[in-house]
Amino acid sequence: MKNEIALEAKSIFKSFYDPVKYDVLKDISFTINRGEFVSITGKSGCGKSTLLYVLSTLDTDYSGELLIDNQSVTNKLENELASVRNEKIGFVFQFHYLLNEFSVLRNVMLPGFKSNRFSEEELEHNAFELLKKLGIEKLAKKMAHKISGGEKQRVAIARAMINNPLILMCDEPTGNLDNKNTEIVFEIFKDLINSFDKSILVVTHDQKFADQTQRTIIMEDGRIIASSGIIY
Amino acid sequence: MKNKHIFEIAWALLMSRSKQTLVAAIGVTFSVAFFISLLGFMEGINKLLDGFFLNRTPHIRLFNDVKPSANQPIDMDSTYSGYHNFLSSIKPAQARKEIYNVESIIKKLNSDNRVYGVASKVTAQAFYNLGNIELNGIINGIDVIQEAKLFNFSDYVFEGNFVDLNNKQNSIILGQGVADKILAKKNDLIQITTINGEQFSLKVIGFFQSGNAEIDKVQSYVSLGTCQKLLGKPSSYINDIQIKLNDMSLAPAIAKEYEQLFKIDAEDMQTTNAQFETGSSARTIISYAVGIVLLIVAGFGIYNILNMMIYEKMDTIAILKATGFSNADVKKIFVTISLSIGLGGALAGALVGLFFSGIIDLIPFNSRAAPRIDTYPVDYGIQYYSIAVSFAVITTYFAGWFPARKASSVDPVEIIRGK
Ligand SMILES: Nc1ncnc2c1ncn2[C@@H]1O[C@H](COP(=O)(O)OP(=O)(O)OP(=O)(O)O)[C@@H](O)[C@H]1O
Ligand SMILES: [Mg+2]
Numbered sequence: 001m002k003n004e005i006a007l008e009a010k011s012i013f014k015s016f017y018d019p020v021k022y023d024v025l026k027d028i029s030f031t032i033n034r035g036e037f038v039s040i041t042g043k044s045g046c047g048k049s050t051l052l053y054v055l056s057t058l059d060t061d062y063s064g065e066l067l068i069d070n071q072s073v074t075n076k077l078e079n080e081l082a083s084v085r086n087e088k089i090g091f092v093f094q095f096h097y098l099l100n101e102f103s104v105l106r107n108v109m110l111p112g113f114k115s116n117r118f119s120e121e122e123l124e125h126n127a128f129e130l131l132k133k134l135g136i137e138k139l140a141k142k143m144a145h146k147i148s149g150g151e152k153q154r155v156a157i158a159r160a161m162i163n164n165p166l167i168l169m170c171d172e173p174t175g176n177l178d179n180k181n182t183e184i185v186f187e188i189f190k191d192l193i194n195s196f197d198k199s200i201l202v203v204t205h206d207q208k209f210a211d212q213t214q215r216t217i218i219m220e221d222g223r224i225i226a227s228s229g230i231i232y
Numbered sequence: 233m234k235n236k237h238i239f240e241i242a243w244a245l246l247m248s249r250s251k252q253t254l255v256a257a258i259g260v261t262f263s264v265a266f267f268i269s270l271l272g273f274m275e276g277i278n279k280l281l282d283g284f285f286l287n288r289t290p291h292i293r294l295f296n297d298v299k300p301s302a303n304q305p306i307d308m309d310s311t312y313s314g315y316h317n318f319l320s321s322i323k324p325a326q327a328r329k330e331i332y333n334v335e336s337i338i339k340k341l342n343s344d345n346r347v348y349g350v351a352s353k354v355t356a357q358a359f360y361n362l363g364n365i366e367l368n369g370i371i372n373g374i375d376v377i378q379e380a381k382l383f384n385f386s387d388y389v390f391e392g393n394f395v396d397l398n399n400k401q402n403s404i405i406l407g408q409g410v411a412d413k414i415l416a417k418k419n420d421l422i423q424i425t426t427i428n429g430e431q432f433s434l435k436v437i438g439f440f441q442s443g444n445a446e447i448d449k450v451q452s453y454v455s456l457g458t459c460q461k462l463l464g465k466p467s468s469y470i471n472d473i474q475i476k477l478n479d480m481s482l483a484p485a486i487a488k489e490y491e492q493l494f495k496i497d498a499e500d501m502q503t504t505n506a507q508f509e510t511g512s513s514a515r516t517i518i519s520y521a522v523g524i525v526l527l528i529v530a531g532f533g534i535y536n537i538l539n540m541m542i543y544e545k546m547d548t549i550a551i552l553k554a555t556g557f558s559n560a561d562v563k564k565i566f567v568t569i570s571l572s573i574g575l576g577g578a579l580a581g582a583l584v585g586l587f588f589s590g591i592i593d594l595i596p597f598n599s600r601a602a603p604r605i606d607t608y609p610v611d612y613g614i615q616y617y618s619i620a621v622s623f624a625v626i627t628t629y630f631a632g633w634f635p636a637r638k639a640s641s642v643d644p645v646e647i648i649r650g651k
Contacts, residue, residue, distance in 0.1 A: 053645045055647035058554060079558040081356035086556020093648055097551040111555040159555070171648075 005070060006167050006199040007032045012054060012064035025062065026048050026222040032167065035197045037189065038122040039210040042219035048203045049171055051219070055201070056169050057081045057090055069166055086114050090160030094172035096152040098144040098159075104131070105140040108158045115163050123162070134188055150181035156189060167199040168192065174206060186212065238561070242568040245548070249541055256537045257532040257577035257604040260624050265583025267523030267620040274519040275616070276609035278512045287384045289501055290351075290474035292488060293482040296331060297497040304546075324437035329471040337473065337494055341454050346477055346486060350377035353472040354459040360452075361423035361431075362414040369410060369424070370451050373459020382476045385453075391418055392438020397455045404434040404458075408441045409449030426462050434458070442600075454538045527623055531631035534573055538566060538635035549639055550647035566639045570632020571625065578624035582617050 012027040024047045032038050040048050053059035055066065057073050060081070067072045073084055085091075098107050108127040112118060118126065131137040134154045139147050144155065153173060160168055168189075174182040186209060192198045202213065210216045218226040246253050294360055300322040306312055331337065334352065341350045354373035359366035376397045379385040386394050389405055406416055416422050421433045434454065442448055454462070459467050477483055483500035491498040498506040542549070552562060589610045 049649060053648075056554070058648075059645050079560060082553070082556050082558035082561075084556075085554065089556075091554050095648075097547055097554075097648075099244065099548055099551070101248045106240075110552075113234065113240075114556050114561065116234060163556075 004034045005031050006034045006036070006068070007055065007201070008067040008070075009055065010067070011012040012051075012056060012062050012066065014050065014059075014062040016032060021142075025054065028064070028222075028224060030172070030217060030224060030227065032199050032201060034166070034199055035193055037193050037214045038202070038217060039213040039215070040201065040203045041205070041207065042071050042081075044205075046219045047222045048219055052169055052171050052201070052203050056091065057085055065141045065168055086111055087163055088166040090163070090165040090168040092153070092156050092160050092168065092170040092173045094175040096149075096156040096201045098152055098155060101146040102144055104136070104142070104144055104147065104155050107144050108162055110159060110162075112162050117163070118163045126184050127158065127162055130161055133153075133191075134158055135184075150177055150184070153177060153181070153185060154188070158187070161192070161196075161198075165198070167201060170200070170202045170204075172204060173202060174204065174209060182209065184204070238564050238568055241552075242565050242572060245541060245545060245565070245636045246569055246572065249532070249537065249544070252537045252540065253573060256530075256533045257573045257580070259417055259533040259629065260527075260574055260577025260583040261584055263523070263526035263530040263585035264578045264620045264624050265525055265588055267623075268582065268616050269592060270523055270584075271516075271519045271612075271616040271620075272589045272610045272612060273592050273608065275611035275613065276516050278470050278515055279611060280605065280609045282512060285505070286480075287387075288442070289505070290383075291477045291501050292475040292481050292487045292490065293499045294337070294473040294475065294494065294496050295471060295499070296329055296397065298324055298329075330465075331473065331496060333420070333494075334468060334470045337496075340493075341473070341475060346479070346482060348476045348478045349378060349382045350476075351375045351382050351474045352456065352470045353415040353474055354463065354465075354470055355454055355472060356459050357463050358462065359425045359428045360410060360414050361425060366425060367413060371404075371424070371459055372451060372453050372460060373456045373462075374453055375456055382474070388440050388442055389438050392443065394438065396437045396455065397458075400435065400437060401456070402432070402434050402458060404453065405438045406436055407442050407448035407451045407454040408439050409445055411436070411439050413449070424462075428464065430462075430464070432462060438626025446590070449538060450610065464508075490642050492607075523620065524538075527627045530577070531627040534570055534628050534631040535635060537573075538570055538632055539638070541569070542566070542635055542639045546642060549642045550644035553642070554648065562642075563636045563640040566636035567629065567632045570636070571629050574625050574628025574632075575621075578621040581624065582621055585617065586612075 008031045012025055013023070014030040016022045018025055024035050028051060036216070040051070042048055047063075048171050052205050054062050056075075057066070057068075065072055067073070068084060068088055073081060076084070098104075101108065102110070105124065105127055108130060112123040112127070128137060128140060131140055134157060136151055136154050136158075139151060139155070144152070147155070153176070157173070174185050177185065189202070193200060202209070204210055216228055217224055255301065282603060301324070304317075304319055304322065306317050306319065338350055338352065341347050352375050356371045356373065358369050358371050360369045374385070374397075376385070376394060380394060392405065394405065396404060404422070406422070410416075413420060417437065420436045422436060425431050425432050438451060440448065440451070442451075456470075459585055460467055463469065477486065480501065484502050487498040487500035487503075490496070509528050549562060552565075553559075589612060590606050593610045595608050596606060600608060
């Protein structure tokens with residue numbers, strides 16, 4: 001299992017043309033295996049978020065090739081990419097992006113509505129189990145705008161997990177959180193790796209956080225300059 | 233993606249902007265309500281006015297027109313048969329207004345199953361005497377029972393029973409205008425002078441109001457027999473046969489046929505009253521135009537609120553897309569929002585429209601032209617409701633379509649990067 005590839009980037013280049021041509025990603029190639037916990041660090045503006053958007057198929061304006069679950073997603077149609085995101089990728093952003101009009105439980109269920117893989121009851125059950133795992137099952141019926149920042153981020157993680165994705169992609173998931181909540185989120189990630197065999201890719205500024213991941217990719221100026229691993 | 237969940241998301245977005253949504257829906261409601269009540273009212277008026285006219289007008293009239301013969305002597309002379317003969321200032325020979333063979337014609341007509349009914353008529357010129365003054369008048373001798381059956385004669389007679397024309401000798405129903413002028417009351421004896429100079433006294437048994445004051449100022453009604461007596465003619469004397477058909481639209485064709493068959497002049501309603509349809513259709517077109525403009529304005533209201541909603545809900549759109557909702561799904565959600573506002577507003581509008589129509593129906597309307605009607609006429613035809621609702625839904629669909637397209641083309645990367 002460990003050596004199966006979840007995501008592979010092959011020589012990805014990307015440039016912005018506004019206001020002048022600016023090469024933001026240069027020849028990015030790497031793989032993430034199943035069950036691997038990888039972090040990306042680097043100075044502000046070096047292109048981490050931009051890379052994550054490309055890897056998550058949200059941004060299709062790049063050259064090179066991207067494979068998710070051994071299938072090329074480069075040049076796929078918009079609605080096919082939407083399905084790939086829905087089924088294989090879970091997202092956690094620095095900002096939680098919960099829908100204020102929905103309860104916590106329905107927010108978690110939202111990506112499940114699209115995939116249609118489970119019945120409404122099963123989906124609700126799964127969502128509740130996830131909330132339990134993250135220790136916030138008491139909030140299930142609360143409206144999303146009535147819970148704290150740390151709780152919101154945990155709800156966002158539950159939402160990212162609902163369709164049982166192959167890989168979880170996170171952009172500064174702890175950027176808005178205090179030390180205690182950061183600790184909680186990290187424990188959750190570790191647990192997901194161990195008990196669900198997920199791959200996790202986290203972009204972070206937090207060196208302490210990065211040090212605890214299995215592998216850290218360091219970027220500078222649009223390139224990968226180092227990739228170091230620790231095993232625990 | 234189940235429709236149920238599209239609805240759920242659409243509904244949540246709607247509720248987050250419930251006030252504006254309500255305002256937009258009320259816009260649709262009022263447009264639909266006005267559309268329905270306006271058209272119902274217009275059509276009610278149209279039908280009333282058409283009724284005045286149609287009820288009283290024979291579909292075909294048979295008569296002998298006063299005109300020169302089509303066969304002039306020169307045409308019969310074999311010497312000039314190969315020539316084109318120009319004749320000018322031809323005058324008709326003495327006119328015989330009488331129709332020949334009335335009985336056999338009426339028999340034929342009654343056996344024609346396209347014919348609903350036949351009423352014969354005699355018209356006499358006369359003067360109403362008021363002291364030394366003589367007022368011009370036209371006395372219509374009518375087949376009382378048929379006239380009532382075919383042309384709703386009884387609707388226009390008041391202060392008296394029209395059947396009495398048959399029952400009482402030398403009785404007359406005066407036009408309201410005539411009665412006012414010669415100061416005649418019911419049961420008065422009035423004097424009239426025929427164009428032959430003979431004087432008659434007739435008993436007033438009622439009054440007649442046609443809705444057209446000019447007509448009521450000169451016309452009066454008597455029975456066929458009385459009129460024939462005024463003219464000094466036998467009881468076979470008839471100068472007008474009025475025909476009502478089962479299907480009025482056949483009138484022009486049948487009129488031509490009778491002209492050939494009976495060697496008589498036949499006039500159909502459509503030819504003599506070409507202007508009549510124009511008024512009705514102009515009113516209808518104007519009502520539709522006003523209604524549709526209202527709906528389009530309401531459509532702009534929806535367009536507006538959806539645009540606002542999209543700017544406010546950029547985050548929601550971004551996360552929907554990031555978590556795997558396709559452009560088509562997002563478009564569906566916003567079109568659903570728009571259609572919900574449209575459909576909800578339109579259905580409420582249909583009810584409010586019915587209510588408005590009911591109110592119009594209660595407003596007193598006393599017209600001397602329409603003795604039988606005492607409130608404004610309203611047509612409750614289901615077609616206005618279905619047209620209004622479907623047009624509202626179509627309008628809101630388009631009003632929602634453009635914002636929905638905009639929503640579906642939101643780039644989630646831009647939104648997420650912005651935070
Ligand atoms: N739409 C854009 N047009 C032009 N340049 C852009 C655009 N988006 C980002 N950039 C530039 O690309 C570079 C990389 O941006 P990116 O957001 O990937 O940085 P980052 O590594 O995530 O930084 P941070 O750690 O501060 O989040 C930056 O220099 C930024 O100014
Ligand atoms: Mg960033």
